[in-house]
Amino acid sequence: MVQKLQEFLSEAIAEKKAKNLYNEIEALSSANGPMIEINGQELINLSSNNYLGLAKEERLKEVAKKTIDKYGVGAGAVRTINGTMDVHNDLEKKIAEFKHTEAAIAFQSGFNCNMAAVSAIMNKEDAILSDALNHASIIDGCRLSRAKIIPVKHQDMDDLREKAKEATESGLYKKVMYISDGVFSMDGDVAKIPEIVEIAEEFNLITYIDDAHGSGVMGKGAGTVKHFGLSDKIDLQIGTLSKALGVVGGYVAGSQELIDWLKVAGRPFLFSTSLTPGDAAAATEAINILMESTELHDRLWENGNYLKAELKALGFNIGNSETPITPVILGEEKLAQEFSKRLREEGVYAKSIVFPTVPLGTGRVRNMPTAAHTKEMLDKAIAIYEKVGKELGVI
Template sequence: MSQKLEQYLQSNLEYLKDNGLYNEIDVVEGANGPEITVAGKKLINLSSNNYLGLATDEKLKEAAIEAVKTHGVGAGAVRTINGTLDLHVELEKTLAEFKGTEAAVAFQSGFNCNMAAIQAVMNKEDAILSDELNHASIIDGCRLSKAKIIRVNHSDMDDLRAKAKEAVESGLYKKVMYITDGVFSMDGDVAKLPEIVEIAKEFDLITYVDDAHGSGVMGKGAGTVKHFGLEKEIDLQMGTLSKAIGVVGGYVAGSQDLIDYLKVAARPFLFSTSLTPGDTKAITEAVKTLMASTELHDKLWENGDYLKAGLKDLGFEIGNSETPITPCIIGDEKKAQEFSKRLKEEGVYAKSIVFPTVPKGTGRVRNMPTAAHTKEMLDNALEIYAKVGREMGIIS
């Protein structure tokens, strides 16, 4: 190994470990459900994005197995050669119906969606107004586009209006986009989409909503845009298929012209092998399940409200979450990691989240209740939170 590389790696690893920023990766032995096994120990799982429990759903398993039997384990090519299977067409029609748009296109991951769509639509002659707490994939997609990136204070509509006005009236840019998460994954708050749409209309902004944590969760399952009834107003809806949907991949939904353009201009679509047959069929089954019933959605919210109330009653700082995502904000990064470690020792898996995922000084344990948790599991988790929180002086 190069000596300079070795020195660089060692010094950076040492810094991360000394400052409580090094992430230890745990191995889950078996399925990622409401309870998981790590190092032989069963734990109540409060760290999964599997909001609706669909990752272990029997119908989805059967759908995936049947698709493997009929279509094989891989698609065999990129979408533009001969990697577009009838299963992909069925999925995209289902997604468009689900999201209330003319069309949709599926990608290999949510991260790929933001790599693909932002740089396909925006370029160096344009500007992107971006919420300061947007996900890393949005930030990277904006950078790849080479557009001017203008940071907007989090959910601050006055700041958005002022910066939109300045960008548009400057005459420096051909197009201006505003991009935001629908649900912010670290704090659980929701974008102010009705106000955003008003400002976008005033200044002719392109609107882009990353609904990774809203799909399946908001709008009776159809997402944050649907929650506000703005399907006809938002230009690009992006979402993942790996969180509430329970499988893997992502999608962009919008007008037929938008989707037709992305299929010839979005680089991950053009240069990456398409979603596997098993995953594609399982995703379609999951989306159809959500379209047929709100039972899982309603159970998720019931469990989320229950855990949130319990943690708040114990005295934890849980921020201003408007969704089932519930952070316990500790502050100090090392203390947050120690808190997570002690919870794990007592029987709860709730991973610590520290810089750079969240700003320095806001280290936390993020709780992700799901539709698959029982009240008994949540009660046991709250007892453990109370014990560890008092031991460490986080609550009294």
Template sequence: MKRLHYYLLNGGIDVMTSKTLDHFLKENLDDLKERGLYNEIDPVEGANGAIIKIDGRELINLSSNNYLGLATNERMKEAAIEAINEYGVGAGAVRTINGTLDLHVKLEEKLAEFKGTEAAISYQSGFNCNMAAISAVMDKNDAILSDELNHASIIDGCRLSKAKIIRFNHSDMEDLRTKAKEAKESGQYNKLMIITDGVFSMDGDVAKLPEIVEIAEEFDIMVYVDDAHGSGVLGKGAGTVKHFGLSDKVDFQMGTLSKAIGVVGGYVAGKQSLIDWLKVRSRPFLFSTAVTPADVAATIKSLELITNSTELQDQMWENSRYLKEGLKKLGFEIGNSETPITPCIIGDENTTQKFSKRLNEEGVYAKSIVFPTVPRGTGRVRNMPTAAHTKEMLDNALAIYEKVGKELGII
């Protein structure tokens, strides 16, 4: 009878769950909703550009990571279509069997050139990169010094490695030096690694790479930089490491191909020997089907566009400056971002959710970000101005921010 009951309740879909699971899910989902921590997903109807359509309404989009507007670039779409016609829609196998197409080799050559390294390896996502590369090199006999605000994929990659994780205060070089010295002098660990985001995604600040490299050299420690939000943005597009002129000093340059690059996937760039090792020991490379031909071809075209001109980067930075100045003038707390990432820090989670909802109702899509993505009490709406936004769009957005901010007593 119980099975029939579930069958009828679910419209004829045969579902069987335990009472324990039902209780766990209901209790915790209700709790998240009450505290303003439940994330609603809004499907986008069409392309993810500067203007998006959700529920039939057009909204100014300030939540995309599409920094340079390349996700809808016509030349990249053409390259993807040509690749489908020649190679098909899938790679057909993992890279180590026969899923490595000549397109994948070309992409990795382009990535190495782009990042200024001997070689590069591509993965299915940026998250996969951190799960793959960290655990392929570090183990239970090692220690990782990790910035306390590092991305979740770094945290999970560190955990997977089973290495000792030593967190240091965010961008606090004195704390990092102290902990690096203690770890080195303890003699407990075979290898040490410092891991940091290049650009921190929630506040938009940039890692202090020159100081990090100096500390690493002093204590013979590897350096790993996750440049997901730096690639295509800083260093004339080449990223945070290139921005500081440290391409020959950083052991691991990791990044995504899904943000400024505009497609999907990830990569690790470094010495040839490192890449050779990752190709035989990193599990996502060994056990996941390769990135599709269309995505690879579009990424190659994107890298060509970025390296041949800074026009899109220039427009992105101008739009970033304009939006930041406008929000600050209105009285919003926007933190100390050094990149286009522009948070409006509200604080209370429920107020943050309400603010985001009202912006949406007025015509701006700016997603609320709350715990656990950011610490409790630091809820914010994160704005991502791109090269595709016009001044008119940004002016309209600022007018809506002013109206809603005053309505809710935020400004």
């Protein structure tokens, strides 16, 4: 290794560790369900984004197996050459039906969606108003577009209105977009979509909602935009197939013309091999399950509300979450990491989240109860939280 590179890596890693910002990655030796196994230890899993427990759903596994037998394990090419199979078209039709839009396009990941969609629509002659706590993939997509990025204070509609007025009336930009997460994954708060729509209509803003953590969770499963009944008012709805839907990939839903454009201008669509056939079919089946019944959605919310109420009653700071996402906000990064370690030793797997994922000084343990957890699992986790919280002087 070149000495300069060696020096950079050694110093950078040492600095991360000294600031308690270094993340150790552990491998599961089991499926990612409500209970997991790591290094032979069985743990109650509160760190997964597998919101509905579909990652190990038998229906999805059977569909994936049959699809692999017919189509093989890979698509073999990018979508625009000959990597588009009928299972990909079926998935996109199902997404559009699910999201109540004219059309949809599937990508290899939610991250790719934001890299593709923002840069395909916006350019250096434009401006993007972006919520200050937007996901890293949104930030990177905005940077790739070369548009002027104008940060908006988190969920501050007065600030949005002021900056929208300034940007649109300045005459400096051809197009102005407002972009926001639908559900913010670290705090669990929900975008103020009715107010966003009102401001967007006043100032002719393009509206873009990344609903990665809202799809399958909000709107009886159809997402945050559907929750507010405003599917016809948001220009781009982005989501993942890898969280509540339990598979992998992402999508953009919107007008037919939008999707037609992304199929010729979305770079990950053009230059990266498409979703595997098995994944596309399994994701379609996951949507079928959500459209058939709200049972999993309802159970998720029941478990989320129960965990939040119990942890709050014990005296933990769970912030202002409006969804099943349940942060336990501890502040200092070292305390967050120590708290997570002690939970693990007692039988609960809940990872600490520190800078740069959240701002410095807001270290936390992020808990994600799922539809697959039983009340007995949650009660045991709550008891462990109480023990560790008292031991470390948090409650």
